Amino acid sequence: MNPSLGVNIGGLILKNPVMTASGTFGYGEEYAEFLNLNRLGAVVVKGLSLKPKEGNPVPRIVETASGMLNAIGLQNIGVERFIADKMPFLRRFDTKVVCNFFGDTIDEYIQVAEVLSRTDGIHALEMNVSCPNKQAEWCVFGTDPKVLNEVVTSVRKVCRVPLIVKLSPNVTNIAHMAKVAEDSGADAVSLINTITGMAIDIRSRRPVLANKIGGLSGPAIKPVAVRMVWEVFNAVRIPIIGMGGIMNGADALEFLIAGARGIAVGTANFINPTATVDIIDELEQFLHDEKLSDVSEIIGSLRI
């Protein structure tokens, strides 16, 4: 009989731990012709804001060694049009829908959370408090404990579904930030968002990205992400969604063993649109080979 892959992430019940990473899977539609969305633990959509956002000028992306920098600038169609135009499509699938969102002010965070968590078919919210590729001062949401506590506490009050706080890796002590999120009422934390980086065109002597700096993702950051997941696992009791450079089942297993209860696949979708379902198959195969009946047996099973 097949090993069971189901996990409960702070009240969000998934058929398997594999989710998509926000901003790398569009609104789900874009990849629907490549894979059966019903197989996914959850679809996490592109970050949403109260009003539509234009995003940054181009170039927005550049490849680096085993990674990529992006400065999309959180372009999105806004909550209203998302609910009107995209949700009907997502409701058709037997998978969980997680809405990643952000705001320019605490008030906006609250308003977006209210609207989204009242929407039928949205099973959890993931707040992006990182946004390494915008330089607005609200970036400190994710890097200042006090501000983080304030915004999470206020959103928690209005959020009617499980609330996931997505942590920024650009901090001295991520375990501490996770603890703050937990104490502020987060049902789960997800990490890592991109690490802020920069690339320079030496001929023009200009930053390659129009936004100057961008967020580093992909295999290059996996070791940093695994380390942070492990640090957070040792610091909080709430579940962790791990991500950062996951390309295959073996990568996903590193995160689960380090303590992640769910994992998200980001950049890998660009290279291999079926990465998520391939990973689900590989996880199942691994559990089978190791004669384990339940994925929970490996979560946080790091031997030290």
Next chain:
Amino acid sequence: MNPSLGVNIGGLILKNPVMTASGTFGYGEEYAEFLNLNRLGAVVVKGLSLKPKEGNPVPRIVETASGMLNAIGLQNIGVERFIADKMPFLRRFDTKVVCNFFGDTIDEYIQVAEVLSRTDGIHALEMNVSCPNKQAEWCVFGTDPKVLNEVVTSVRKVCRVPLIVKLSPNVTNIAHMAKVAEDSGADAVSLINTITGMAIDIRSRRPVLANKIGGLSGPAIKPVAVRMVWEVFNAVRIPIIGMGGIMNGADALEFLIAGARGIAVGTANFINPTATVDIIDELEQFLHDEKLSDVSEIIGSLRI
């Protein structure tokens, strides 16, 4: 006529901006048969401590995507034996010798700095306050502004040669840490040290490294390093030595354009023992192609 490559890094006068990164070039001897040490701007030796250090058990290294994790544990022969056995060799060369050092206590930092800066043939000291791959609480040296200020100030008092403070990238605000170093009397800052990471063997479910965590280096971290050099360049007046994933002249130029006055080559030495001299040639060629007469014309010349 050839462009001039000479730079002055806080009183340390180099014939060119290219140095070796501590811990990746041994004590100089190891690579002497591969290249002419006289060509280097400076040789930065493996981190030294008051007493010899055993270092960590193996495995100490593991490769990651476009990078490597190391947890050497600062193994070194100690200042005494270094001065007795290694300095005579280094004095034979027409290059600058920079001693990287660390201590377990502020007192040790002071003692090591005193001994080294009194030694003939040592032109500058680089203090390692990062050590991402040791878990002793003194790691906070590099991540806590107060402690950093205290240790740098005390070392500055006894140090008779230019003092370079090597910053840890595992902080929320590296520009702030650089400012603290500057205000504490540092003549220059060097960055970045390795980013803390972890790799897990999914079969044994153990960390690959005996030390559990290690320091990530190599091309994978270059975008993060370039970004940090640029942030620090905008925050301090003292010179910057940039490093992190420099494999060739184009990489070195990104750091110089971002604001580094010197650059250090680390992991690249392992793959290409002549990386440093190749980079010097490529810098010269670039200046020639761009019709620039002095490397100073490109330092901090980023157009934004």
Next chain:
Amino acid sequence: MSKLFRATVTAHLDVNTGFRLLTLQPNCLVAVPDPGQFYMLQAGATHDPLLKRPFSYFRAENGTISFLYRIRGKGTRAIAALREGETISLIGPLGNTYPMPSGEFIAVAGGIGIASLFSLLGAADGRAVLFWGGRTANELLMPEAVKALVGSAVITTDDGTAGRKSLITEPLKEYLALNAHLPVYTCGSAPMMRAVANACAEVGTRCFVSLEAYMACGVGACLGCVVKIMDADYPEGKYRSVCKDGPVFNASTVVWESRR
């Protein structure tokens, strides 16, 4: 029919120094592309290079797909190293298509831009007047195969090594002055396409441009490849993805941001 598939190299030829023609045999049943569409290609299995790279298909006949490409950086170098019998990963066909011209039309290609227009020329059996410019003769690839598909061809090079020594827009403008009613299809460097678009605007004829952009996903998911496009709702322009809403756009709707 999956748009994600592997294909086997059946031929891989040097067309000119730095330019190669890659012919692939898909390992499964795949869709047939239409003129203007492209594929994301990746050779090798390691993480550097990481992303797939976009390439217009050059030819699609009796089950094979071929690509005419220029070796630029690490992605194309990895592709260039492929040998006959080896396999490569592809996503496609992607993007929109050139609106098929009913009658005569003008095609303006800048160097390797011919790779994208080639299939259009083939589908329009001889109805095209081709204006083809390059820095030098070497950039004008497979001239015989190209000329065989068009009614007539005007060639220019910056250095005069082939055709007239001028920018392609010069003869184009002269021709447009007398044939302002013909639709124009162009693919080349951004500055060239912009100049072509302006020339068309001046005489008031329709112009379709096939744009380039850095791409990560190729399917509209990452929003990395956007270009500002004007329409009734957004007179100032709104970001659309080149990979999904394009790569072919009506030139009069494109907001040309000077890509530094």
Next chain:
Amino acid sequence: MSKLFRATVTAHLDVNTGFRLLTLQPNCLVAVPDPGQFYMLQAGATHDPLLKRPFSYFRAENGTISFLYRIRGKGTRAIAALREGETISLIGPLGNTYPMPSGEFIAVAGGIGIASLFSLLGAADGRAVLFWGGRTANELLMPEAVKALVGSAVITTDDGTAGRKSLITEPLKEYLALNAHLPVYTCGSAPMMRAVANACAEVGTRCFVSLEAYMACGVGACLGCVVKIMDADYPEGKYRSVCKDGPVFNASTVVWESRR
């Protein structure tokens, strides 16, 4: 004569499934290696895989150097993809050598460990008694070439597909009981070499082991490849680098840390 050089592939053969023999022609004048030494090899020019990989030389004759290797991960996969005429980057010869035995001696090889001992056997024309063990027959590569170099050979496999079905240490112990005076040279898996070292210690004969370790630099600079070695000053052992102080050590000085 630089120890950093490029070489051209003159032959690249499958010896067995998963095992290949790579023969290289250095592109410049290089030093001649001695038995026990190794090289750091890297195929390809991208950053993944990043580090060079250590391999004992298998044969060095009339100007060529060959390597017998097992395909394990991304580094050896990249090497395995090399074709004749392509080039590869090397550093070497590196490390110390097997102390040349004056008379008869015992060589104990574990599977691919023969790659390191092969040159010693060749240099000692027939003076070796070889004990060669593997999991299965496939792991015992090029048996004819190997047997031609030794006086006699005892073979074992875990699965009995070749020679006696046992661990190599069993026949070795029996032989040592009668030939305790012969020096032993061994290369194979850490557990095997440890068992061999113990067997030699019991009868009190000298044993030289060629150790493996993860390596980054191969020249003693990174201190990544260390092993604890005991000497008069450090009875508890002190870290020495396998790449520079080794890879060959006197087994009685090795502190065997159970490499998890």
